[in-house]
Amino acid sequence: MHWVEKPGTSLEAMRRITVLxxxxxxxxxxxxxxxxxxxxxxxxxxxxxxxxxxxWISLDPNVExxxxxxxxxxxxxxxxxLYRDLLTYLKERIKEVLTGSSGxxxxxxxxxNLEVLRAKAAxxxxxxxxxxxxxxxxxxxxxxxxxxxxxxxxxxxxRFGLTAGDVRRTVMTMIRGTKVGEIYEDQRIFDVTxxxxxxxxxxLASLGRLLVDAPWGGKVPLRDVAELRIAPTPNIIQHxxxxxxxxxxxxVQGRDLGSVAREVEQRVRAIRFDQGYHPELLGEYAARQASxxxxxxxxxxxxxxxxxxxxxxFRSPRLTTLVFVSLPFALVGGVASAFLSGGVLSLGxxxxxxxxxxxxxxxxxMLVSHYRHLEEQEGETFSSSMILRGAxxxxxxxxxxxxxxxxxxxPIVIGGNRPGHEIEHPMAVVILGGLVTSTLLNLFxxxxxxxxxxxxxxxxxx
Numbered sequence: 001m002h003w004v005e006k007p008g009t010s011l012e013a014m015r016r017i018t019v020l021x022x023x024x025x026x027x028x029x030x031x032x033x034x035x036x037x038x039x040x041x042x043x044x045x046x047x048x049x050x051x052x053x054x055x056w057i058s059l060d061p062n063v064e065x066x067x068x069x070x071x072x073x074x075x076x077x078x079x080x081x082l083y084r085d086l087l088t089y090l091k092e093r094i095k096e097v098l099t100g101s102s103g104x105x106x107x108x109x110x111x112x113n114l115e116v117l118r119a120k121a122a123x124x125x126x127x128x129x130x131x132x133x134x135x136x137x138x139x140x141x142x143x144x145x146x147x148x149x150x151x152x153x154x155x156x157x158x159r160f161g162l163t164a165g166d167v168r169r170t171v172m173t174m175i176r177g178t179k180v181g182e183i184y185e186d187q188r189i190f191d192v193t194x195x196x197x198x199x200x201x202x203x204l205a206s207l208g209r210l211l212v213d214a215p216w217g218g219k220v221p222l223r224d225v226a227e228l229r230i231a232p233t234p235n236i237i238q239h240x241x242x243x244x245x246x247x248x249x250x251x252v253q254g255r256d257l258g259s260v261a262r263e264v265e266q267r268v269r270a271i272r273f274d275q276g277y278h279p280e281l282l283g284e285y286a287a288r289q290a291s292x293x294x295x296x297x298x299x300x301x302x303x304x305x306x307x308x309x310x311x312x313x314f315r316s317p318r319l320t321t322l323v324f325v326s327l328p329f330a331l332v333g334g335v336a337s338a339f340l341s342g343g344v345l346s347l348g349x350x351x352x353x354x355x356x357x358x359x360x361x362x363x364x365x366m367l368v369s370h371y372r373h374l375e376e377q378e379g380e381t382f383s384s385s386m387i388l389r390g391a392x393x394x395x396x397x398x399x400x401x402x403x404x405x406x407x408x409x410x411p412i413v414i415g416g417n418r419p420g421h422e423i424e425h426p427m428a429v430v431i432l433g434g435l436v437t438s439t440l441l442n443l444f445x446x447x448x449x450x451x452x453x454x455x456x457x458x459x460x461x462x
Contacts (some may be wrong), residue, residue: 001055001076004083004138007235009051009146014038017079018053024075030063031072049235056165065418083138085251090422103138103249103262104284107268110243111277117246120277124248127267133255134264140247144232148175148207150222157225161215167225170212175201183191214393249283261285295350299357306361314368322453323364326446329359330438337433341426348423352430359401360438367394367446384451389445400440406432 003021005014018036025031034057039050053108059068069086107124123140148173152164177195184190200206208223215293222228238245252260261281268279303324310320334356336347336355370389374380380389409428415426 001057001084001087002083003053003055003079004141005051005053006082007049007051007143011038011050014050014288016054018055021055021075021079024078025072028068028071028075030060030068031057032060033058057238083136085139088422103136105134105249105264105281106283106286107248108240108245108263108280108282109248109277110241110245110280111274112244114142114237114244116274116277117244118257120271120273120379121246122454123271124268124279127271128248128250128264131260131263131267133252133260134250135253137250138248139237140249141235142237142246143235145235146230147233148204149229149231149233150207151227153225153227153348159218160218160225160377162212162220162225166215167212167222171210171222171226174206174210203425204230245411250371257285292350295354299354310365314372315366318453319368322449323361324420324447326364326441327357327360329358329441329445330434333437334430334434334435337429338426341429347425348425349430350448351423351425352434355427355431356434356438359405360441363394363398363401363442364446366397367391367442368450370394371450387447390450391443395443398439398442402435406435 036055038053040048121139174196177193181192211219211223380386412428
Protein backbone atom coordinates (compact mmCIF):
# COMPACT_ATOMS: atom_id res chain seq x y z
CA MET A 1 0.00 0.00 0.00
CA HIS A 2 1.00 3.61 -0.56
CA TRP A 3 -0.09 6.49 1.63
CA VAL A 4 0.57 9.89 0.04
CA GLU A 5 -0.56 12.84 2.15
CA LYS A 6 -0.31 16.51 1.23
CA PRO A 7 3.28 17.78 0.93
CA GLY A 8 4.46 19.32 4.16
CA THR A 9 2.67 16.77 6.37
CA SER A 10 4.85 16.14 9.40
CA LEU A 11 6.52 12.89 10.31
CA GLU A 12 4.47 12.72 13.52
CA ALA A 13 1.19 13.00 11.59
CA MET A 14 2.18 10.24 9.17
CA ARG A 15 3.31 8.04 12.03
CA ARG A 16 -0.03 8.57 13.80
CA ILE A 17 -2.13 7.62 10.77
CA THR A 18 0.13 4.62 10.06
CA VAL A 19 -0.34 3.33 13.62
CA LEU A 20 -4.12 3.68 13.28
CA UNK A 21 -4.31 1.73 10.02
CA UNK A 22 -1.92 -0.85 11.45
CA UNK A 23 -4.30 -1.56 14.32
CA UNK A 24 -7.27 -1.90 11.97
CA UNK A 25 -5.48 -4.12 9.46
CA UNK A 26 -3.97 -6.46 12.04
CA UNK A 27 -7.46 -7.01 13.44
CA UNK A 28 -8.54 -8.59 10.12
CA UNK A 29 -8.39 -12.41 10.25
CA UNK A 30 -5.68 -13.59 7.88
CA UNK A 31 -3.42 -10.52 8.09
CA UNK A 32 -0.21 -12.04 9.45
CA UNK A 33 2.31 -9.18 9.46
CA UNK A 34 2.38 -5.43 8.94
CA UNK A 35 5.29 -3.08 8.39
CA UNK A 36 5.91 0.38 7.04
CA UNK A 37 8.56 2.93 6.21
CA UNK A 38 7.91 6.65 6.09
CA UNK A 39 9.85 8.83 3.66
CA UNK A 40 13.25 7.97 2.16
CA UNK A 41 16.81 9.07 2.81
CA UNK A 42 18.41 11.55 0.41
CA UNK A 43 20.70 8.85 -1.00
CA UNK A 44 17.93 6.25 -1.46
CA UNK A 45 16.70 4.90 -4.79
CA UNK A 46 13.50 6.94 -4.40
CA UNK A 47 13.85 10.26 -2.62
CA UNK A 48 10.50 11.24 -1.07
CA UNK A 49 9.41 13.29 1.90
CA UNK A 50 7.72 12.18 5.13
CA UNK A 51 4.30 12.59 3.48
CA UNK A 52 4.99 9.39 1.50
CA UNK A 53 4.61 6.05 3.27
CA UNK A 54 4.81 2.48 2.03
CA UNK A 55 2.88 -0.12 4.01
CA TRP A 56 3.72 -3.82 3.78
CA ILE A 57 1.07 -6.44 4.47
CA SER A 58 1.52 -10.20 4.40
CA LEU A 59 -1.36 -12.67 4.46
CA ASP A 60 -1.69 -16.13 5.90
CA PRO A 61 -1.55 -18.58 2.95
CA ASN A 62 -4.38 -20.60 4.47
CA VAL A 63 -7.02 -17.84 4.28
CA GLU A 64 -9.16 -17.07 1.24
CA UNK A 65 -7.33 -14.44 -0.73
CA UNK A 66 -10.25 -12.59 -2.38
CA UNK A 67 -12.42 -11.96 0.71
CA UNK A 68 -9.39 -10.97 2.78
CA UNK A 69 -8.26 -8.45 0.17
CA UNK A 70 -11.80 -7.05 0.08
CA UNK A 71 -11.69 -6.46 3.85
CA UNK A 72 -8.29 -4.80 3.57
CA UNK A 73 -9.56 -2.57 0.74
CA UNK A 74 -12.54 -1.56 2.88
CA UNK A 75 -10.18 -0.41 5.64
CA UNK A 76 -8.00 1.45 3.13
CA UNK A 77 -11.02 3.26 1.67
CA UNK A 78 -11.87 4.46 5.16
CA UNK A 79 -9.03 7.00 5.00
CA UNK A 80 -10.22 9.67 2.52
CA UNK A 81 -8.25 12.79 1.73
CA LEU A 82 -5.01 11.05 0.79
CA TYR A 83 -3.86 9.03 -2.18
CA ARG A 84 -3.82 5.31 -1.46
CA ASP A 85 -3.54 2.12 -3.45
CA LEU A 86 -3.33 -1.60 -2.79
CA LEU A 87 -1.11 -3.72 -5.04
CA THR A 88 0.81 -6.96 -4.97
CA TYR A 89 4.56 -6.47 -4.73
CA LEU A 90 5.23 -7.67 -8.28
CA LYS A 91 2.60 -5.38 -9.81
CA GLU A 92 3.94 -2.42 -7.87
CA ARG A 93 7.50 -3.12 -9.00
CA ILE A 94 6.48 -3.56 -12.63
CA LYS A 95 4.51 -0.30 -12.71
CA GLU A 96 7.18 1.76 -10.99
CA VAL A 97 9.90 0.38 -13.23
CA LEU A 98 7.84 1.21 -16.32
CA THR A 99 6.96 4.82 -15.51
CA GLY A 100 8.12 5.65 -12.00
CA SER A 101 4.47 5.67 -10.95
CA SER A 102 2.25 2.98 -9.48
CA GLY A 103 -0.73 3.91 -11.68
CA UNK A 104 -1.93 1.58 -14.43
CA UNK A 105 -2.54 4.63 -16.66
CA UNK A 106 -0.33 7.71 -16.44
CA UNK A 107 -0.83 10.91 -18.42
CA UNK A 108 2.47 12.78 -18.23
CA UNK A 109 2.23 16.45 -19.16
CA UNK A 110 5.34 18.33 -20.30
CA UNK A 111 5.84 22.09 -20.45
CA UNK A 112 8.01 25.01 -19.32
CA ASN A 113 5.75 26.83 -16.84
CA LEU A 114 4.80 25.13 -13.58
CA GLU A 115 1.61 27.13 -13.04
CA VAL A 116 0.30 26.25 -16.52
CA LEU A 117 1.24 22.60 -15.94
CA ARG A 118 -0.76 22.53 -12.72
CA ALA A 119 -3.81 24.10 -14.37
CA LYS A 120 -3.70 21.71 -17.33
CA ALA A 121 -3.12 18.70 -15.06
CA ALA A 122 -6.23 19.64 -13.09
CA UNK A 123 -8.14 19.96 -16.38
CA UNK A 124 -6.94 16.51 -17.47
CA UNK A 125 -7.93 15.03 -14.11
CA UNK A 126 -11.43 16.49 -14.42
CA UNK A 127 -11.74 15.21 -17.99
CA UNK A 128 -10.86 11.60 -17.25
CA UNK A 129 -12.60 11.37 -13.87
CA UNK A 130 -15.84 10.52 -15.65
CA UNK A 131 -14.41 7.57 -17.55
CA UNK A 132 -16.05 4.33 -16.45
CA UNK A 133 -13.56 2.06 -14.68
CA UNK A 134 -11.18 4.81 -13.54
CA UNK A 135 -10.30 4.53 -9.86
CA UNK A 136 -7.71 6.06 -7.52
CA UNK A 137 -7.38 9.11 -9.78
CA UNK A 138 -4.54 11.35 -8.63
CA UNK A 139 -3.04 14.59 -9.91
CA UNK A 140 0.56 14.72 -8.73
CA UNK A 141 0.45 16.88 -5.58
CA UNK A 142 2.77 19.73 -6.51
CA UNK A 143 1.85 22.48 -4.06
CA UNK A 144 3.52 25.49 -2.48
CA UNK A 145 5.34 24.84 0.78
CA UNK A 146 7.05 27.39 3.05
CA UNK A 147 10.80 27.57 2.64
CA UNK A 148 13.49 29.87 3.96
CA UNK A 149 14.86 32.11 1.24
CA UNK A 150 18.18 33.89 1.74
CA UNK A 151 19.21 36.57 -0.77
CA UNK A 152 22.67 38.04 -0.48
CA UNK A 153 22.95 41.83 -0.79
CA UNK A 154 26.08 42.23 -2.94
CA UNK A 155 26.78 45.83 -1.92
CA UNK A 156 26.52 45.04 1.80
CA UNK A 157 28.64 41.89 1.45
CA UNK A 158 31.30 43.81 -0.51
CA ARG A 159 31.76 46.28 2.34
CA PHE A 160 32.88 43.39 4.53
CA GLY A 161 35.01 41.79 1.80
CA LEU A 162 32.55 38.88 1.36
CA THR A 163 31.34 37.25 -1.82
CA ALA A 164 28.04 35.46 -2.42
CA GLY A 165 29.95 32.15 -2.38
CA ASP A 166 31.41 32.90 1.07
CA VAL A 167 27.95 33.60 2.48
CA ARG A 168 26.44 30.55 0.79
CA ARG A 169 29.08 28.15 2.13
CA THR A 170 28.71 29.47 5.67
CA VAL A 171 24.92 29.33 5.60
CA MET A 172 24.97 25.79 4.15
CA THR A 173 27.26 24.64 6.94
CA MET A 174 25.14 26.26 9.65
CA ILE A 175 21.74 25.12 8.33
CA ARG A 176 22.42 21.79 6.60
CA GLY A 177 25.84 20.78 7.87
CA THR A 178 29.06 20.04 6.00
CA LYS A 179 30.90 16.72 5.98
CA VAL A 180 34.52 17.24 7.00
CA GLY A 181 35.77 13.69 7.58
CA GLU A 182 35.07 10.09 8.56
CA ILE A 183 35.64 7.87 11.59
CA TYR A 184 36.23 4.13 11.21
CA GLU A 185 35.14 1.97 14.14
CA ASP A 186 34.27 -1.75 14.30
CA GLN A 187 34.35 -2.01 10.49
CA ARG A 188 31.80 0.75 10.22
CA ILE A 189 32.15 4.23 8.78
CA PHE A 190 30.73 7.31 10.53
CA ASP A 191 30.60 10.71 8.86
CA VAL A 192 31.96 13.70 10.78
CA THR A 193 29.79 16.74 10.08
CA UNK A 194 30.08 20.34 11.24
CA UNK A 195 26.70 21.84 12.07
CA UNK A 196 25.24 24.65 14.11
CA UNK A 197 23.32 24.26 17.34
CA UNK A 198 19.60 23.57 16.95
CA UNK A 199 18.46 26.77 18.67
CA UNK A 200 20.54 28.77 16.17
CA UNK A 201 18.27 27.74 13.27
CA UNK A 202 14.84 27.69 14.92
CA UNK A 203 13.45 30.84 13.26
CA LEU A 204 14.36 33.73 10.99
CA ALA A 205 15.60 35.85 13.89
CA SER A 206 18.00 33.12 15.02
CA LEU A 207 19.21 32.62 11.45
CA GLY A 208 19.78 36.34 11.07
CA ARG A 209 22.13 36.23 14.05
CA LEU A 210 24.35 33.53 12.51
CA LEU A 211 27.90 34.85 12.23
CA VAL A 212 29.75 34.79 8.93
CA ASP A 213 33.56 34.88 9.00
CA ALA A 214 34.91 37.95 7.20
CA PRO A 215 38.25 37.84 5.36
CA TRP A 216 39.84 40.38 7.74
CA GLY A 217 39.14 38.18 10.76
CA GLY A 218 35.91 39.62 12.10
CA LYS A 219 32.43 38.10 12.17
CA VAL A 220 29.37 39.58 10.50
CA PRO A 221 25.74 38.71 11.36
CA LEU A 222 23.97 37.14 8.42
CA ARG A 223 21.16 39.73 8.52
CA ASP A 224 23.69 42.49 7.76
CA VAL A 225 24.67 40.98 4.39
CA ALA A 226 21.51 39.12 3.29
CA GLU A 227 17.73 39.32 3.31
CA LEU A 228 15.89 36.45 5.01
CA ARG A 229 12.26 35.58 4.45
CA ILE A 230 9.86 32.65 4.25
CA ALA A 231 8.70 32.27 0.64
CA PRO A 232 6.30 29.86 -1.04
CA THR A 233 8.23 27.25 -3.04
CA PRO A 234 7.08 24.21 -5.04
CA ASN A 235 7.41 21.10 -2.93
CA ILE A 236 8.90 19.25 -5.92
CA ILE A 237 9.83 20.07 -9.51
CA GLN A 238 10.03 17.05 -11.78
CA HIS A 239 12.18 17.21 -14.91
CA UNK A 240 12.44 14.79 -17.82
CA UNK A 241 13.98 15.31 -21.25
CA UNK A 242 14.98 18.87 -20.27
CA UNK A 243 11.36 19.79 -19.54
CA UNK A 244 9.22 20.13 -16.46
CA UNK A 245 6.52 17.53 -16.07
CA UNK A 246 3.54 16.60 -13.93
CA UNK A 247 1.67 13.27 -13.79
CA UNK A 248 -2.01 12.43 -13.69
CA UNK A 249 -2.37 8.76 -12.80
CA UNK A 250 -5.17 6.30 -12.13
CA UNK A 251 -5.89 2.60 -11.80
CA VAL A 252 -8.60 0.56 -13.51
CA GLN A 253 -11.28 -1.54 -11.86
CA GLY A 254 -14.30 -3.35 -13.27
CA ARG A 255 -13.40 -2.74 -16.91
CA ASP A 256 -10.82 -3.76 -19.49
CA LEU A 257 -7.58 -1.79 -19.20
CA GLY A 258 -7.28 -1.30 -22.96
CA SER A 259 -10.73 0.23 -23.45
CA VAL A 260 -10.28 2.56 -20.47
CA ALA A 261 -6.86 3.68 -21.72
CA ARG A 262 -8.22 4.38 -25.21
CA GLU A 263 -11.09 6.46 -23.82
CA VAL A 264 -8.69 8.35 -21.55
CA GLU A 265 -6.47 9.07 -24.55
CA GLN A 266 -9.44 10.38 -26.55
CA ARG A 267 -10.47 12.76 -23.77
CA VAL A 268 -6.93 14.04 -23.29
CA ARG A 269 -6.52 14.67 -27.03
CA ALA A 270 -9.71 16.74 -26.97
CA ILE A 271 -8.04 19.23 -24.59
CA ARG A 272 -6.27 22.17 -26.21
CA PHE A 273 -2.61 22.70 -25.23
CA ASP A 274 -0.53 25.80 -25.86
CA GLN A 275 2.71 25.66 -27.79
CA GLY A 276 5.43 24.00 -25.75
CA TYR A 277 3.02 21.79 -23.79
CA HIS A 278 2.14 18.23 -24.75
CA PRO A 279 0.74 15.13 -22.99
CA GLU A 280 2.05 11.59 -23.23
CA LEU A 281 0.19 8.42 -22.29
CA LEU A 282 2.33 6.11 -20.17
CA GLY A 283 1.78 3.36 -17.64
CA GLU A 284 1.05 -0.33 -17.81
CA TYR A 285 -1.13 -0.10 -20.94
CA ALA A 286 1.32 2.00 -22.96
CA ALA A 287 4.23 -0.22 -21.95
CA ARG A 288 2.25 -3.32 -22.87
CA GLN A 289 1.41 -1.86 -26.29
CA ALA A 290 5.05 -0.99 -26.92
CA SER A 291 6.14 -4.47 -25.82
CA UNK A 292 3.48 -6.05 -28.03
CA UNK A 293 4.58 -4.10 -31.09
CA UNK A 294 8.21 -4.95 -30.43
CA UNK A 295 7.31 -8.61 -29.91
CA UNK A 296 5.27 -8.69 -33.14
CA UNK A 297 8.16 -7.16 -35.07
CA UNK A 298 10.63 -9.67 -33.64
CA UNK A 299 8.15 -12.50 -34.28
CA UNK A 300 7.86 -11.47 -37.93
CA UNK A 301 11.64 -11.54 -38.26
CA UNK A 302 11.75 -14.91 -36.50
CA UNK A 303 9.08 -16.38 -38.81
CA UNK A 304 11.03 -15.15 -41.82
CA UNK A 305 14.11 -16.87 -40.43
CA UNK A 306 12.13 -20.06 -39.81
CA UNK A 307 10.86 -19.97 -43.40
CA UNK A 308 14.41 -19.64 -44.77
CA UNK A 309 15.72 -22.42 -42.51
CA UNK A 310 12.87 -24.75 -43.54
CA UNK A 311 13.47 -24.13 -47.20
CA UNK A 312 17.23 -24.65 -46.77
CA UNK A 313 16.57 -28.02 -45.12
CA PHE A 314 13.68 -29.35 -47.24
CA ARG A 315 14.71 -27.86 -50.57
CA SER A 316 11.03 -28.02 -51.45
CA PRO A 317 8.58 -25.11 -51.60
CA ARG A 318 5.65 -27.46 -50.97
CA LEU A 319 7.11 -28.99 -47.80
CA THR A 320 8.17 -25.58 -46.54
CA THR A 321 4.73 -24.11 -47.19
CA LEU A 322 3.06 -27.17 -45.63
CA VAL A 323 4.84 -26.73 -42.30
CA PHE A 324 4.64 -22.96 -42.34
CA VAL A 325 0.93 -22.49 -43.05
CA SER A 326 -0.09 -25.12 -40.49
CA LEU A 327 1.49 -23.22 -37.59
CA PRO A 328 -1.38 -20.75 -36.97
CA PHE A 329 -3.69 -23.69 -36.24
CA ALA A 330 -1.56 -24.46 -33.20
CA LEU A 331 -2.42 -21.04 -31.74
CA VAL A 332 -6.17 -21.64 -31.76
CA GLY A 333 -6.10 -23.34 -28.37
CA GLY A 334 -4.07 -20.53 -26.86
CA VAL A 335 -6.51 -17.91 -28.14
CA ALA A 336 -9.46 -19.89 -26.77
CA SER A 337 -7.75 -20.28 -23.38
CA ALA A 338 -6.96 -16.58 -23.18
CA PHE A 339 -10.59 -15.75 -24.05
CA LEU A 340 -11.99 -18.14 -21.43
CA SER A 341 -9.65 -16.78 -18.74
CA GLY A 342 -10.80 -13.18 -19.17
CA GLY A 343 -9.99 -12.14 -22.72
CA VAL A 344 -7.01 -9.97 -21.74
CA LEU A 345 -3.77 -10.44 -23.65
CA SER A 346 -0.88 -9.59 -21.34
CA LEU A 347 2.83 -9.78 -21.96
CA GLY A 348 2.84 -13.25 -20.41
CA UNK A 349 0.16 -14.35 -22.87
CA UNK A 350 2.22 -13.16 -25.82
CA UNK A 351 5.25 -15.09 -24.55
CA UNK A 352 2.99 -18.14 -24.29
CA UNK A 353 1.97 -17.81 -27.94
CA UNK A 354 5.60 -17.67 -29.01
CA UNK A 355 6.30 -20.81 -26.95
CA UNK A 356 3.38 -22.71 -28.53
CA UNK A 357 4.51 -21.64 -31.97
CA UNK A 358 7.98 -23.01 -31.28
CA UNK A 359 6.69 -26.36 -30.02
CA UNK A 360 4.31 -26.76 -32.99
CA UNK A 361 7.05 -25.82 -35.47
CA UNK A 362 9.47 -28.30 -33.95
CA UNK A 363 6.97 -31.19 -33.99
CA UNK A 364 5.85 -30.36 -37.53
CA UNK A 365 9.42 -30.23 -38.83
CA MET A 366 10.27 -33.51 -37.12
CA LEU A 367 7.16 -35.21 -38.56
CA VAL A 368 7.74 -34.09 -42.14
CA SER A 369 11.46 -34.92 -41.84
CA HIS A 370 10.53 -38.41 -40.63
CA TYR A 371 8.28 -38.93 -43.66
CA ARG A 372 11.14 -37.91 -45.92
CA HIS A 373 13.49 -40.27 -44.05
CA LEU A 374 11.09 -43.20 -44.50
CA GLU A 375 10.78 -42.50 -48.20
CA GLU A 376 14.42 -41.72 -49.04
CA GLN A 377 16.41 -43.75 -46.52
CA GLU A 378 14.23 -46.78 -45.80
CA GLY A 379 12.71 -47.16 -49.28
CA GLU A 380 9.08 -46.79 -48.21
CA THR A 381 6.60 -46.06 -50.97
CA PHE A 382 4.76 -42.81 -50.47
CA SER A 383 1.26 -43.93 -49.48
CA SER A 384 -1.28 -43.76 -46.72
CA SER A 385 0.40 -46.69 -44.95
CA MET A 386 3.72 -44.79 -44.86
CA ILE A 387 1.93 -41.71 -43.49
CA LEU A 388 0.30 -43.81 -40.76
CA ARG A 389 3.61 -45.51 -39.89
CA GLY A 390 5.37 -42.15 -39.61
CA ALA A 391 2.59 -40.72 -37.44
CA UNK A 392 2.67 -43.77 -35.16
CA UNK A 393 6.45 -43.57 -34.76
CA UNK A 394 6.24 -39.86 -33.92
CA UNK A 395 3.27 -40.37 -31.58
CA UNK A 396 5.31 -41.04 -28.41
CA UNK A 397 7.77 -38.12 -28.86
CA UNK A 398 4.95 -35.68 -29.57
CA UNK A 399 2.89 -36.85 -26.57
CA UNK A 400 5.95 -36.83 -24.30
CA UNK A 401 6.79 -33.25 -25.27
CA UNK A 402 3.21 -32.11 -24.69
CA UNK A 403 2.79 -34.10 -21.45
CA UNK A 404 6.01 -32.92 -19.83
CA UNK A 405 5.26 -29.30 -20.67
CA UNK A 406 1.64 -29.57 -19.52
CA UNK A 407 2.54 -31.26 -16.23
CA UNK A 408 5.07 -28.53 -15.46
CA UNK A 409 2.51 -25.77 -16.10
CA UNK A 410 -0.58 -27.44 -14.63
CA PRO A 411 0.10 -26.38 -10.98
CA ILE A 412 0.38 -22.73 -12.06
CA VAL A 413 -2.91 -22.94 -13.98
CA ILE A 414 -4.75 -24.71 -11.14
CA GLY A 415 -3.34 -22.29 -8.58
CA GLY A 416 -5.01 -19.38 -10.35
CA ASN A 417 -3.81 -15.83 -10.83
CA ARG A 418 -2.29 -15.52 -7.38
CA PRO A 419 0.06 -12.73 -6.21
CA GLY A 420 3.46 -13.27 -7.74
CA HIS A 421 2.01 -15.13 -10.76
CA GLU A 422 0.88 -12.06 -12.70
CA ILE A 423 3.13 -13.05 -15.61
CA GLU A 424 3.40 -16.84 -15.24
CA HIS A 425 -0.34 -17.59 -14.96
CA PRO A 426 -1.55 -16.10 -18.29
CA MET A 427 1.54 -17.56 -19.98
CA ALA A 428 0.78 -21.03 -18.59
CA VAL A 429 -2.91 -20.80 -19.59
CA VAL A 430 -2.02 -19.92 -23.20
CA ILE A 431 0.66 -22.61 -23.46
CA LEU A 432 -1.61 -25.29 -22.00
CA GLY A 433 -4.44 -24.45 -24.41
CA GLY A 434 -2.01 -24.22 -27.32
CA LEU A 435 -0.54 -27.63 -26.49
CA VAL A 436 -3.94 -29.24 -27.05
CA THR A 437 -4.41 -27.84 -30.56
CA SER A 438 -0.74 -28.21 -31.52
CA THR A 439 -0.82 -31.88 -30.49
CA LEU A 440 -4.02 -32.45 -32.47
CA LEU A 441 -2.39 -30.64 -35.37
CA ASN A 442 0.68 -32.87 -35.42
CA LEU A 443 -1.22 -36.15 -34.83
CA PHE A 444 -4.20 -35.70 -37.16
CA UNK A 445 -4.01 -32.62 -39.38
CA UNK A 446 -0.36 -32.80 -40.44
CA UNK A 447 -0.54 -36.46 -41.55
CA UNK A 448 -3.61 -35.71 -43.70
CA UNK A 449 -1.99 -32.63 -45.22
CA UNK A 450 1.23 -34.55 -45.79
CA UNK A 451 -0.63 -37.30 -47.67
CA UNK A 452 -2.16 -34.66 -49.92
CA UNK A 453 0.73 -32.24 -50.45
CA UNK A 454 4.02 -33.79 -49.24
CA UNK A 455 4.47 -36.23 -52.13
CA UNK A 456 7.85 -35.60 -53.70
CA UNK A 457 8.14 -34.66 -57.38
CA UNK A 458 9.91 -37.92 -58.18
CA UNK A 459 7.16 -40.01 -56.56
CA UNK A 460 4.46 -38.00 -58.25
CA UNK A 461 6.09 -38.54 -61.66
CA UNK A 462 6.19 -42.30 -61.09
